[in-house]
Amino acid sequence: PSGQYDCDMLVLGAGPGGYSAAFRAADLGMKTILVERYASLGGVCLNVGCIPSKALLHVAAVMDEVSHMDTLGITFGKPQVDLDKLRAHKTKVVGKLTGGLAAMAKMRKVTIVRGYGSFVDPHTIEVEETTGTGQDKTGTKKKISFRNCIIAAGSQAVRLPFMPDDPRVVDSTGALELRGQPKKMLILGGGIIGLEMGTVYSTLGARLDVVEMLDGLMQGADRDLVRVWQKMNTPRFDNIMLKTKTVGAEATKDGILVKFEGEQAPKEPQLYDLVLQAVGRSPNGKKIGAEKAGVTVSDRGFIPVDIQMRTNVPHIFAIGDIVGQPMLAHKAVHEAHVAAEAAMGEKSAFNARVIPSVAYTDPEVAWVGLTEDQAKAQGIAIKKGHFPWTASGRAIANTRDEGFTKLLFDAETHRILGGGIVGTHAGDMIGEVALAIEMGADEIDIGKTIHPHPTLGESIGMAAEIAHGTCTDVP
Numbered sequence: 001p002s003g004q005y006d007c008d009m010l011v012l013g014a015g016p017g018g019y020s021a022a023f024r025a026a027d028l029g030m031k032t033i034l035v036e037r038y039a040s041l042g043g044v045c046l047n048v049g050c051i052p053s054k055a056l057l058h059v060a061a062v063m064d065e066v067s068h069m070d071t072l073g074i075t076f077g078k079p080q081v082d083l084d085k086l087r088a089h090k091t092k093v094v095g096k097l098t099g100g101l102a103a104m105a106k107m108r109k110v111t112i113v114r115g116y117g118s119f120v121d122p123h124t125i126e127v128e129e130t131t132g133t134g135q136d137k138t139g140t141k142k143k144i145s146f147r148n149c150i151i152a153a154g155s156q157a158v159r160l161p162f163m164p165d166d167p168r169v170v171d172s173t174g175a176l177e178l179r180g181q182p183k184k185m186l187i188l189g190g191g192i193i194g195l196e197m198g199t200v201y202s203t204l205g206a207r208l209d210v211v212e213m214l215d216g217l218m219q220g221a222d223r224d225l226v227r228v229w230q231k232m233n234t235p236r237f238d239n240i241m242l243k244t245k246t247v248g249a250e251a252t253k254d255g256i257l258v259k260f261e262g263e264q265a266p267k268e269p270q271l272y273d274l275v276l277q278a279v280g281r282s283p284n285g286k287k288i289g290a291e292k293a294g295v296t297v298s299d300r301g302f303i304p305v306d307i308q309m310r311t312n313v314p315h316i317f318a319i320g321d322i323v324g325q326p327m328l329a330h331k332a333v334h335e336a337h338v339a340a341e342a343a344m345g346e347k348s349a350f351n352a353r354v355i356p357s358v359a360y361t362d363p364e365v366a367w368v369g370l371t372e373d374q375a376k377a378q379g380i381a382i383k384k385g386h387f388p389w390t391a392s393g394r395a396i397a398n399t400r401d402e403g404f405t406k407l408l409f410d411a412e413t414h415r416i417l418g419g420g421i422v423g424t425h426a427g428d429m430i431g432e433v434a435l436a437i438e439m440g441a442d443e444i445d446i447g448k449t450i451h452p453h454p455t456l457g458e459s460i461g462m463a464a465e466i467a468h469g470t471c472t473d474v475p
């Protein structure tokens with residue numbers, strides 16, 4: 001019973017964290033209000049992140065696949081791209097999912113309040129109504145009091161201060177709008193989001209440049225995984241500039257003229273039809289009046305929480321991108337469940353051993369747990385099982401045998417510590433490795449589990465057998 005308050009639980013933000021928290025809170029019997037500034041539920045992930053990017057990446061993967069079929073004796077015509085139809089497809093995919101969320105909220109009697117929320121005190125939030133599909137404020141405000149609150153206000157793309165305000169300079173949201181087919185595109189930042197969007201635009205006909213301050217693309221993944229991706233993808237790029245940064249840009253009639261500095265910087269400024277800023281995301285912690293509720297926010301805008309996702313104010317929780325890295329939807333959802341349950345007094349805690357990462361590029365790159373680079377840096381003795389897909393019947397049949405699966409085990413206990421997969425569908429397979437780590441499986445557990453043949457997933461069992469010394473199928 002909410003008693004003196006308008007609700008038992010107020011959730012601020014309806015992304016994967018927010019809607020999951022609201023649904024769990026309602027399922028546990030709390031009177032729940034979900035506040036969201038945009039017309040559509042689902043946050044970054046459903047509207048301008050995970051889902052629309054994958055809708056476009058699917059199309060790109062099919063186009064790439066078909067273009068290689070001539071070597072197998074099948075020839076298709078040159079693809080004709082109808083951008084309006086492609087955009088409509090993406091919008092339909094997003095609409096299906098966000099519409100589903102609205103129905104699920106209704107079914108659970110979660111009240112949705114449209115508007116921009118800001119704390120007034122530790123038990124009250126003020127919501128300024130917003131209209132249209134965006135967040136245009138109407139000036140109409142109302143106060144909502146709550147017994148508990150979960151902050152799930154997410155993050156937004158970082159903009160470089162010297163980038164001109166020009167439609168040819170976009171962040172991931174702008175890139176997903178697919179306004180045209182640029183001939184020459186610059187990706188600022190060699191992380192997953194930039195490389196995924198680059199894959200889409202390159203398949204649609206753009207030549208790519210990428211600039212990255214660090215010494216390699218796709219930081220976080222083992223270099224041997226990235227090498228396979230890079231070998232396959234080098235033809236898409238004119239320039240891969242590492243240890244290099246962008247230091248200036250100017251909008252000209254012919255394009256965006258960008259200056260670089262660093263080890264692999266071109267001497268002259270380069271001209272681009274489209275510049276994608278994918279240099280990271282910053283949390284929205286400083287935009288919600290958190291100080292009025294007494295909630296601590298770090299200098300960078302993150303909200304510190306304990307393992308129950310509680311902020312320093314015990315009845316206010318925070319989850320998702322706003323609490324820290326990795327900024328991933330599956331992490332947000334997990335934290336959401338913990339926070340809602342903890343608010344109900346349950347002994348839930350966030351104690352995942354591992355959180356998998358996936359680049360949905362072509363080939364896909366997926367990894368979880370300890371990487372080989374980390375094991376080396378930490379001086380941990382590991383045993384490795386490396387299964388090349390040139391020995392996988394399925395990969396060969398698919399004409400995609402460039403990948404490999406590797407598993408890392410503790411040399412003493414033989415328990416699995418981590419794994420990495422590069423190849424088609426790697427993202428769909430990495431969950432098994434995550435499960436193995438959570439269950440404390442060893443080489444024998446994984447190697448003796450019968451995997452279906454012929455599948456790419458078989459490679460996980462084989463890699464474990466290789467580490468154990470019992471695989472006879474690989475030369």
Ligand code: FAD
Pocket residue numbers: 012013014015016017018035036037038042043044045046048049050051053115116117118152153154155172173193284287288319320321322327328329330331332360
């Ligand atoms: P968000 O999704 O950011 O949601 C926060 C919500 O809060 C938003 O709807 C916002 O409008 C609302 N809000 C904020 N402040 C207020 C306020 N004051 N009042 C009212 N409402 C407010 N992750 C993956 O796991 N897999 C992927 O494949 C993947 N792909 C991505 C691709 C792109 C292009 C991008 C940008 C991100 C991708 N991500 C992916 C990351 C993923 O989108 C985020 O980790 C996830 O959305 C975080 O969820 P969240 O609930 O913390 O916040």
